[in-house]
Amino acid sequence: MRENWGENWRGTVLYEPDGEEGRLIPIWLILEGEPEEHDWQGMLTVPIDAPFQKAEADEWDYDVPALAVPDHVYVLQANDSARLVGIHMPALRTYVEGIVSIAGYPFKPEDVGRLMLRISDIEEMLQLMPRSR
Numbered sequence: 064m065r066e067n068w069g070e071n072w073r074g075t076v077l078y079e080p081d082g083e084e085g086r087l088i089p090i091w092l093i094l095e096g097e098p099e100e101h102d103w104q105g106m107l108t109v110p111i112d113a114p115f116q117k118a119e120a121d122e123w124d125y126d127v128p129a130l131a132v133p134d135h136v137y138v139l140q141a142n143d144s145a146r147l148v149g150i151h152m153p154a155l156r157t158y159v160e161g162i163v164s165i166a167g168y169p170f171k172p173e174d175v176g177r178l179m180l181r182i183s184d185i186e187e188m189l190q191l192m193p194r195s196r
Contacts, residue, residue, distance in 0.1 A: 076115035092180040107150040129177035
């Protein structure tokens with residue numbers, strides 16, 4: 064997995080045990096970056112390259128606002144040489160602004176320093192991508 068995506072994002076994957084055999088299953092792709100440097104006007108393109116760097120939750124800065132990315136902001140990215148998932152940042156910004164309107168404390172999209180993408184959502188996107196001929 065590449066260390067930097069888009070403008071200023073770094074990625075890792077959070078794994079959890081499956082409960083039956085104790086084998087680790089990837090649950091979240093976590094993108095972290097400096098909030099004030101994000102481009103909320105374009106498309107964030109995320110290359111999906113395994114093996115993933117493992118995230119250690121106990122090393123996170125829990126003061127950094129995190130956002131679980133909803134599936135409706137994903138965009139199919141056709142590319143024969145790489146598996147890519149796109150995030151439509153204006154739609155994500157609108158989603159964040161909706162959350163802000165009902166939140167108990169004020170924040171703005173530019174405060175978000177961690178995006179959390181569900182691996183199951185990414186897998187669904189990759190299954191929808193047209194296969195190259």
